[in-house]
Amino acid sequence: MNLAANLRVIGALGARSVKQTLRRPQLLAPIILIPSLLLAIQTSGVGRAVDLPDFPHVNGFLDFMLAGAMIQSTLLAGNSGGIALAVDIEMGFTDRLLAAPIPRFAIVLGRLAATAVLGAFSALWFLAVGLIFGAQIEEGVPGALLMVLFVTLSAVAFGGLGAAIALRTGRASVVQGLFPLVFVILFLSSAFFPDHLMLEPAATVARYNPLSFIVEGIRAPVISSLSARNLLEALGSITLIGAVSIWLSAIALRRRLRLGG
């Protein structure tokens, strides 16, 4: 198949995955509903944290939390994508794709394309929510576009991890079971609070957690702390996670093909 045909297959599989997510509330809720709810509750519940000494200068706690909600949404989008892929495997749909005259990598890339679309949607959703409720994007429209880009790329990186686990186990319940792990990773990063104000040992872990670098890259345009270092650390972390996750997906897919599902 030529490149155009491959892209058409990836596009068709991606469109199917997006529709699948939009039609199943249990897949969409973790991406939009849960992070929105936590954002709303934590912004009001912990809003006075901005009065703490050493808290970064922000117009309000919502400004700080926006990046956390976005990254939480992308992590959960990756998990939801993994669940949907595992359901496809359980129902035999993936077997039919494997028997079809399409490249095998299109199965994973189609899913990742859908996760990217959902990531972009989530970024726009939280930008809209933030702006409606008074957040200020200090770096303006270019900053907002940069946030959408980072969130979309992060969704692909985390989606690859979900896909790898789905391909390796072939069981939706296993991928679903990783849901609490998403929150462990989030709590051990600077998604919800500045790492220097967190308690040990979480503060030390958060300082070196690649997720923190990504969050800071998304947050920087909002609170006007954008720098070349922020950008490079965020891009580097996304690239690292993305490369590892796609490599793991490829290994899992190859193993599934070798063992026959």
Place this chain on the structure above:
Amino acid sequence: MGWRADLDTIAALVRRAANELLRVPGAAIPGVLAPTIFFVGIVSVFGALTQLPGFGGTYQSFLLPISLMQGAGFTGAATGVNLARDIEQGWFDRLLVSPAPRPVLLAGLVISASLRSLIPTTVLLIVGFSLGVSWPGLGGLAIAVVIIMGMGTLAACWGTVLALRFKSQSAAPLMQMGMLVLIFTTTAYAPLALLTGWVHTVARFNPVTQIVETARQGFVGGVTWGDTWPGLLALAGLLALLSALALRGMRRTAF
């Protein structure tokens, strides 16, 4: 049927629920794992909030009652999910055609949830005390346990209402989210004076705020009757409302 037969039926339903835990040991894990992760995670992340005026003690002590209630909420919701499964598989129809009165069936469900809520409570108390939560005294602990069992019952009633309404396990997220929203729109993260925006307004009128404060009092200070009765009253009121709705759902359920 006499009251002895009713008690036997309730005991049989409680034993059946306990059997699930014995035969599927992993069944209790989600109800334990999620609140434990949230407790340790939120304490690690927001622990510095105690530098703000208004906190009486460590953040661990302030937060633990919320996590205990969250554990009870998950456990109660699990009862709703199990009931939905029983409805889907037709087992609940067999209960409905039995001569057992509907309130007895409901009692069997909610008592098992109430007892089951002691599992996450025990784990969370161990984790909490090992992380420096203040000893609430026997009185404070007893009040907290009563409140937690009450919240487990409340969550089970909520889960039952939804299970009877939707008759599908796919209503599970609604069962869990409903309880989480109820618990987290209180003084969950900070005292009322430190809350801002809409949560401050909702927390003032949310009856669960009184329940939270009653469960929390021993962990952050002394136990007083003045801080106890509003929570017990709010819990009793919510239990009366939701159990009435659950019973209404049972009476309306055709088989």
